[in-house]
Amino acid sequence: MSFNLDQFLPYRLSVAASQVSRRFAARYETEAGLTIPEWRVLAHLNKSGPVSVRDINARVNLDKSMVSRAAMRLEQAGYLRKSTHDTDLRLVVLELTENGRELMKRLGVIAEAFQEELLAELGGDAPILRRALEAMIRQTE
Amino acid sequence: MSFNLDQFLPYRLSVAASQVSRRFAARYETEAGLTIPEWRVLAHLNKSGPVSVRDINARVNLDKSMVSRAAMRLEQAGYLRKSTHDTDLRLVVLELTENGRELMKRLGVIAEAFQEELLAELGGDAPILRRALEAMIRQTE
DNA sequence: AAAATACCGTTGCGATTGCAACGATGTCAA
DNA sequence: TTGACATCGTTGCAATCGCAACGGTATTTT
Numbered sequence: 001m002s003f004n005l006d007q008f009l010p011y012r013l014s015v016a017a018s019q020v021s022r023r024f025a026a027r028y029e030t031e032a033g034l035t036i037p038e039w040r041v042l043a044h045l046n047k048s049g050p051v052s053v054r055d056i057n058a059r060v061n062l063d064k065s066m067v068s069r070a071a072m073r074l075e076q077a078g079y080l081r082k083s084t085h086d087t088d089l090r091l092v093v094l095e096l097t098e099n100g101r102e103l104m105k106r107l108g109v110i111a112e113a114f115q116e117e118l119l120a121e122l123g124g125d126a127p128i129l130r131r132a133l134e135a136m137i138r139q140t141e
Numbered sequence: 142m143s144f145n146l147d148q149f150l151p152y153r154l155s156v157a158a159s160q161v162s163r164r165f166a167a168r169y170e171t172e173a174g175l176t177i178p179e180w181r182v183l184a185h186l187n188k189s190g191p192v193s194v195r196d197i198n199a200r201v202n203l204d205k206s207m208v209s210r211a212a213m214r215l216e217q218a219g220y221l222r223k224s225t226h227d228t229d230l231r232l233v234v235l236e237l238t239e240n241g242r243e244l245m246k247r248l249g250v251i252a253e254a255f256q257e258e259l260l261a262e263l264g265g266d267a268p269i270l271r272r273a274l275e276a277m278i279r280q281t282e
Numbered sequence: 283a284a285a286a287t288a289c290c291g292t293t294g295c296g297a298t299t300g301c302a303a304c305g306a307t308g309t310c311a312a
Numbered sequence: 313t314t315g316a317c318a319t320c321g322t323t324g325c326a327a328t329c330g331c332a333a334c335g336g337t338a339t340t341t342t
Contacts, residue, residue: 003249005184005201009256009271010161015202016274017158020151023280035298043146053321060146061156063300068321090307090320108144115150121280125273130150132263132270133157139164139262176328194291204330209292231290231337287340292333299328309318 013136020118027110032103037062037070039107042079042096046104050095052085079103154277161259168251173244178203178211180248183220183237187245191236193226220244 005011021036028034034042040060045051048059053071057064071094074080079100085091096104119126146152162177169175175183181201186192189200194212198205212235215221220241226232237245260267 002187003184003245003252004188005181006188008184008252009259009267010158010165011181012271012274012278013154013158014162016277017151017154018202019280020277021155024151037298040146040152043144043149046143047145047147054319057321061159064321065300065323066298068323069298072322088308088320092321104144111144111149118150118277121276122273125269125276126150128266128269129273130153132266133153135262135266136157136161136259137153139160178328195289198291205291206293206331207329210328213292229290229338233291283342285340285342287338289338290336292335294333295331297329297331299326301325301327302323303325304323305321307318307320309316311316312314 024111024114027114028107031106031110034107035070035073037066038074041067041070041074041094042100042104042107043111045080045094045096046101046108050093052091052093054091056094074100165252165255168255169248172247172251175248176211176214178207179215182208182211182215182235183241183245183248184252186221186235186237187242187249191234193232193234195232197235215241 025036028039040062041056044056044060048055053064053067056062056067060067062070071080071082071092075082079097081095081097083093083095085093122129166177169180181203182197185197185201189196194205194208197203197208201208203211212221212223212233216223220238222236222238224234224236226234263270
């Protein structure tokens with residue numbers, strides 16, 4: 001019996017992830033032409049409040065160079081503001097502007113709606129899926 | 142209640158997929174320094190026998206340019222052979238060499254072992270995870 | 283049979299990515 | 313206190329990616 005790629009879990013996982021990402025990107029594309037890193041930074045800031053690049057890097061699975069560049073673009077677009085930390089001058093504090101919070105409010109609605117669609121497609125398997133994903137993520141943290 | 146990225150399914154799916162891919166890549170890195178596209182082409186050819194670039198492109202979720210370049214590198218490394226189709230001259234037929242089959246035999250063992258690890262970590266959730274992944278993939282095909 | 287159309291694989295190109303190096307700042311230890 | 317080391321964010325760079333265009337071949341249409 002030779003190896004069968006079609007039933008190989010890492011492969012199926014990767015295919016599913018990229019297709020779901022693609023579907024979702026098509027949704028928020030119409031609302032605002034954000035890249036995935038930009039979307040993640042925006043979404044994280046919306047929840048966390050003002051934090052450093054390093055903070056986001058650690059929590060959002062993005063290389064710090066990507067966080068830095070995404071933050072630059074979001075700043076130029078007027079969605080976030082940069083400032084230096086009060087006591088630690090190495091830190092750059094990122095914070096959403098009013099425009100950023102407003103955009104995120106609209107994107108949040110789209111995201112929730114998309115997730116509802118997914119959950120409906122998955123039916124009762126959804127909670128187990130979640131648990132399985134978390135188990136796989138935990139394994140490397 | 143504001144949107145929470147940490148519980149957003151597409152995001153968790155993406156994180157899980159990239160971490161699992163990373164873990165797996167570290168395993169076969171020591172056996173042969175293949176990229177992900179190269180690995181996929183190799184694995185598919187091992188199962189399918191001789192097929193065209195287009196065939197792989199359609200089945201393995203890789204752009205045809207990536208299949209083409211991966212095939213070029215695998216050919217240079219001596220793992221596959223290219224030839225033209227008997228009747229349709231547009232088609233390039235890809236086929237593993239003896240070296241390629243031999244490499245794939247070793248990689249198959251590594252892949253199976255890794256998957257066993259994953260399945261053990263997941264326990265009884267594994268079959269449901271599989272079903273959920275397939276459901277999400279199906280939705281876009 | 284000729285012309286228009288479709289398909290195949292390769293290549294070029296701009297954009298994105300991950301890694302490593304760097305300057306600047308902070309912390310710790312002697 | 314000062315020197316060694318760690319951490320932060322940015323930048324440079326090489327590698328990779330996805331898309332589109334291209335030349336070549338096949339198929340369909342008229």
